[in-house]
Amino acid sequence: MLEMSANASGIDIPALIDASKLGRFQIWILVLVGLTVLMDGFDVQAMGYVAPTIIQEWGVSKALLGPVFGAGLFGMLVGSLSLSVLADKIGRRPVLIGASIFFAICMLTTAWTTTIAELQVVRFITGLGLGAIMPNAMALAGEYSPKRERVTLMMLVSCGFTAGAVVGGVLASALIPAFGWRSVFYVGGVIPLVMAALMYFHVPESLQFLVLRGRRLDAVADCLRKIEPGVRIDRDTRYVVAEADQSGAPVAELFRHGRAAVTALLWVVNFMNLLNLYFLSNWLPTIAKSAGLSTTTAVLVGTALQVGGVVGTVVMGPIIDRIGFFRMLVPTFLVAAVTIALIGQPGIPLAMLFAVVLITGFCIVGGQPAVNALAATYYPTKLRSTGIGWGLGIGRVGSIVGPVLGGELIRLNWSNSSIFMAVAVPAVVSATMLVLMAVGARRPGSGVPKVLSGSVSH
Numbered sequence: 001m002l003e004m005s006a007n008a009s010g011i012d013i014p015a016l017i018d019a020s021k022l023g024r025f026q027i028w029i030l031v032l033v034g035l036t037v038l039m040d041g042f043d044v045q046a047m048g049y050v051a052p053t054i055i056q057e058w059g060v061s062k063a064l065l066g067p068v069f070g071a072g073l074f075g076m077l078v079g080s081l082s083l084s085v086l087a088d089k090i091g092r093r094p095v096l097i098g099a100s101i102f103f104a105i106c107m108l109t110t111a112w113t114t115t116i117a118e119l120q121v122v123r124f125i126t127g128l129g130l131g132a133i134m135p136n137a138m139a140l141a142g143e144y145s146p147k148r149e150r151v152t153l154m155m156l157v158s159c160g161f162t163a164g165a166v167v168g169g170v171l172a173s174a175l176i177p178a179f180g181w182r183s184v185f186y187v188g189g190v191i192p193l194v195m196a197a198l199m200y201f202h203v204p205e206s207l208q209f210l211v212l213r214g215r216r217l218d219a220v221a222d223c224l225r226k227i228e229p230g231v232r233i234d235r236d237t238r239y240v241v242a243e244a245d246q247s248g249a250p251v252a253e254l255f256r257h258g259r260a261a262v263t264a265l266l267w268v269v270n271f272m273n274l275l276n277l278y279f280l281s282n283w284l285p286t287i288a289k290s291a292g293l294s295t296t297t298a299v300l301v302g303t304a305l306q307v308g309g310v311v312g313t314v315v316m317g318p319i320i321d322r323i324g325f326f327r328m329l330v331p332t333f334l335v336a337a338v339t340i341a342l343i344g345q346p347g348i349p350l351a352m353l354f355a356v357v358l359i360t361g362f363c364i365v366g367g368q369p370a371v372n373a374l375a376a377t378y379y380p381t382k383l384r385s386t387g388i389g390w391g392l393g394i395g396r397v398g399s400i401v402g403p404v405l406g407g408e409l410i411r412l413n414w415s416n417s418s419i420f421m422a423v424a425v426p427a428v429v430s431a432t433m434l435v436l437m438a439v440g441a442r443r444p445g446s447g448v449p450k451v452l453s454g455s456v457s458h
Contacts, residue, residue, distance in 0.1 A: 010237065010238030010239060010240045011224065011231065011233070011237060011238070011239050011240060012240045012241075013207050013208055013211055013220075013224075013239055013240065013241050014208065014241065016224065016227065016231065017143075017144065017145070017146055017147075017207075017227060018147040018148070019146075020146065020227050020228045021146075022145070022146055022149070022153075023226070023227060025223070025226040025227060026145070026227065029140065029141075029202070029203055029204070030141055030144065030145070030153060030156070030157055032195070032198055032199050032202060032203050033096070033137040033140050033141055033157055033199075033203065034137070034141075034156065034157040034159070034160040035160060035195055036096065036100055036133060036137055036160070036192070036195050037133060037134060037157060037158060037160035037161045037164070038160035038163050039100070039164055039188065039191055039195060040130055040133040040137075040161055040164060041160060041161035041162055041163065041164025041165045041168070041306075042165065042167055042168040042188050042191075043103060043126065043130060043164075043168075043188050044072070044076075044130060044161075044164075044165070044281075045164070045165035045168045045169070045281055045302075045306065046107075046168050046172070046184050046185065046188055047065075047068065047069060047072060047123065047282065048069075048281050048282040048283070048284070048285055048286075048302055049168055049169055049172035049173075049176075049285060049299055049302065050172065050176065050181035050184055050185075051065050051282070051285065051286050052285060052286055052298060052299075053176050053180075053181045054119075054181060055286070057181070058115075058116070060116060062286055062290070062407070062410055063407045063408075063410055063411040064116055065286075065407065066403055066404045066406065066407020066408065067116075067120055067404065067407070068116060068119050068120050068123055069123075069278070069282045069403035069404070070400045070403055070404040071120040071121070071123045071124040071127070072124060072126060072127045072130075073127060073278060073396055073399040073403065074124060074127065074396070074400050075123065075124040075127020075128045075130070076127040076128075076130050076131040076396050076399070077127075077131065077393050077396030077397060077399075077400065078127070078128055078131065078393075079099070079127060079129060079130060079131020079132050080131035080132070080134075080135060080389045080390070080392045080393035080396055081131075081389065081390060081393035082131075083095055083099065083128075083131060083132035083135075083136075083389070084131075084132065084135040084136070084385045084386050084388065084389020084390065084392075084393070085251065085385075085386050085389065085390075087132070087135065087136050087139070087385040087389070088382060088383065088384070088385045088386045091205045091206070091209055091210075092136040092140050092206050092209065092385060093136075093140075093199070093203060093204065093205045093206075095132050095136050096132065096133065096136040096137065096140070096199065096203075097196050097199050097200055097203075098129075098132075099129040099130070099131075099132035099133055099136075100129070100133070100192045100196040100199070101192070101193065101196045102128070102129035103126050103128075103129030103130050103133075103192060104189050104190070104191075104193045104196070106122060106125055106126035106129060106189075107126065107185050107188045107189035107192070108185065108186065108189035108190075109126075110122050110123070110126065110185045110189075111182040111185040111186050111189070112182075131389075131392075131393070131396070132389075134158070134161065134372065134388070134392060135385045135388040135389035135392060136385055137157055137160075138154055138157065138158060138373070138375075138376045138388050139206065139376060139384045139388060140206055141153055141154045141157040141158075141376075142154050142373075143206045143207065143208050143209070143381065143384070144206075144207075148321075149321060150321075150377065151317055151320050151321045151370075151373050151377060152317035152318050152320075152321050153317075154317075154369070154372070154373040154376055154377075155313050155314075155316060155317035155320075155369040155370060155372075155373050156313070156314065156317060158313065158369030158372050158373065159309075159310055159313035159314060159369060161369070162306050162309035162310045162313060162361075162365050162366070163306075165281065165303075165305075165306035165309070165365075166303055166307055168188070168306075169299055169300065169302055169303030170303065171184065171187060172299055173296050173299045173300060173303070175187070176295075177295075177296070204219060204223050205219070206381070207220050207223055207224070207239075208241045208381040209381060211239040211240075211241045212241055212381060212382060217239065220239060221233045241381060251386060251390060253382075253383055253386075254379070254383060254387055254390060259378075259379075261437075261440050262378060262437065262440075263387070263391075265433045265434075265436060265437045265440075266371065266374065266375055266378075266391050266437075267390075267391055267394040267395070268429070268430075268433045269371055269430045269433045269434065270371060270391045270392060270394055270395030270398070271394055271395050271397055271398035272398060272426035272427070272429045272430045272433070273367060273368055273371060273395070273398070273426070273427075274368065274392075274395035274396065274398040274399040274402070275398035275399065275402040275405075275423075275426050276336070276340065276364050276398075276402065276423060276427060277364050277365055277368060277399065277402070278398075278399035278400075278402040279402030279403060279406050279423055280305055280340075280360065280361075280364065280402075281302065281305065281365075282402070282403040283403065283406040283407075283410075284298075284302045284305060284343075284357070285298045285299050285301060285302040286298070287416060287419075288301040288353075293350075297350075301353065301354065301357055304357045304358050304361065305357050305358075305360060305361040305364075305365060306365060307358060308357065308358035308359060308361025308362040308363075308365060308366065309362065309364070309365025309366045309368075310366075311358075311361075311362055311366065312332075312361065312362035312363060312365060312367065313365075313366045313369045313370075315362075315366070316328055316332070316367070316369075316370050317370075320370060320373070325370060325373075325374050325434070326434055326435075326437070326438040328370065329367060329370055329371075329430075329431075329434050330431045330434050330435060331431075332363045332366075332367050333363060333364075333367060333427045333428070333430045333431035333434070334427070334428065334431050335359065335363050336359075336360055336363035336364050336367070336424075336427040337424040337425070337427040337428045337431075338424070339356050339357075339359045339360040339363065340360055340420055340423050340424040340427060341420055341421050341424040342356045342420075343356055343357060343360065343420045344415075344416040344417040344418070344419055344420025345417060345420075346415075346416070364427065371391070372388060372391075372392070375387050375388045376388055398426075406419070409422070
């Protein structure tokens with residue numbers, strides 16, 4: 001049946017991938033892009049882990065590190081907005097490999113900084129490369145995954161970011177006492193160079209992208225034979241990707257054809273959740289240490305947030321594939337609002353602190369891959385990197401506001417209780433935006449994806 005359909009009417013690329021089993025070829029692609037995302041997470045969270053040691057070694061105040069956190073995240077914002085659009089023009093693969101090499105070099109450079117000003121500049125430049133990793137990794141993961149398990153697989157790839165933060169915390173707690181904070185960046189710079197080399201040889205371009213652009217159809221044929229060995233392909237075979245041609249500016253297309261409401265609501269959710277995620281990731285170790293915990297324990301508190309995120313990502317993916325994004329994410333963000341507020345309560349026992357931080361990580365850190373997967377599932381191939389990248393780019397504004405706001409509230413001598421009560425509010429806003437999206441899904445022609453409330457089919 002597959003051979004007849006291929007020769008008679010052309011090969012429908014997405015349909016063939018959906019009908020095929022997830023094979024070794026696709027698994028290898030998912031593993032490599034997932035490891036790239038892991039190093040992305042390692043780097044982004046590294047500053048939060050080394051911050052207490054830098055404060056002590058350089059004799060600077062905690063508040064001065066707020067702009068350093070913000071600089072790296074502002075670089076990621078610029079990288080997400082610009083390089084995601086570039087990837088929808090020249091391909092996911094070259095942007096992903098180039099960005100990995102770029103941020104690896106910047107990581108090594110970070111280890112040589114000696115002042116706050118130098119650190120701020122280098123972190124901004126590093127962020128430019130980091131901003132391109134997640135949108136393109138998610139796009140490739142989605143385009144090589146069968147529809148029936150696409151959300152689960154995209155979230156597992158996205159989980160690499162959180163896993164990288166966990167690895168960073170574990171390594172930092174061991175490396176910093178033994179070799180100093182700079183060793184964290186040496187390790188974080190070498191590994192992405194190895195990953196870039198592996199991707200160059202083993203990660204192909206998106207097949208949908210190549211067909212829509214009319215490029216390297218010989219490579220498309222080779223990849224299809226690896227995905228489905230029984231498919232018959234000859235020089236007359238046509239390839240089909242059932243998507244309308246998108247004209248005009250890619251960013252403007254995010255607001256056309258009924259997509260405006262979803263795009264706007266996704267941007268707000270990204271903003272609010274990344275504000276929470278990066279406030280917690282960057283300031284938890286420092287705030288914990290100032291509350292009287294040892295450096296190692298403070299770092300492990302920050303690591304617990306990421307461990308919860310890994311668990312959340314792994315657990316949420318299969319559930320969302322069955323019940324939809326709305327039924328999973330709205331309760332998740334409401335629970336997060338409660339647990340964030342509990343973190344700052346005075347006199348909280350250490351065991352309870354770890355438990356509350358784990359649950360918060362499950363909801364906030366684990367929820368972000370689900371938001372990314374929703375965008376990747378919703379936008380078509382020609383807009384996928386742009387849609388994910390601009391959602392994350394707008395979210396990066398929140399990720400900048402979070403750490404900088406944290407530094408400002410600390411400078412104003414807000415109590416830990418008041419700070420965490422304030423940070424609980426964005427989680428409520430995220431839940432509200434998803435409710436509005438779900439309400440819109442009930443209106444015919446609204447453009448809101450069916451994946452929000454149930455099946456991943458459109």
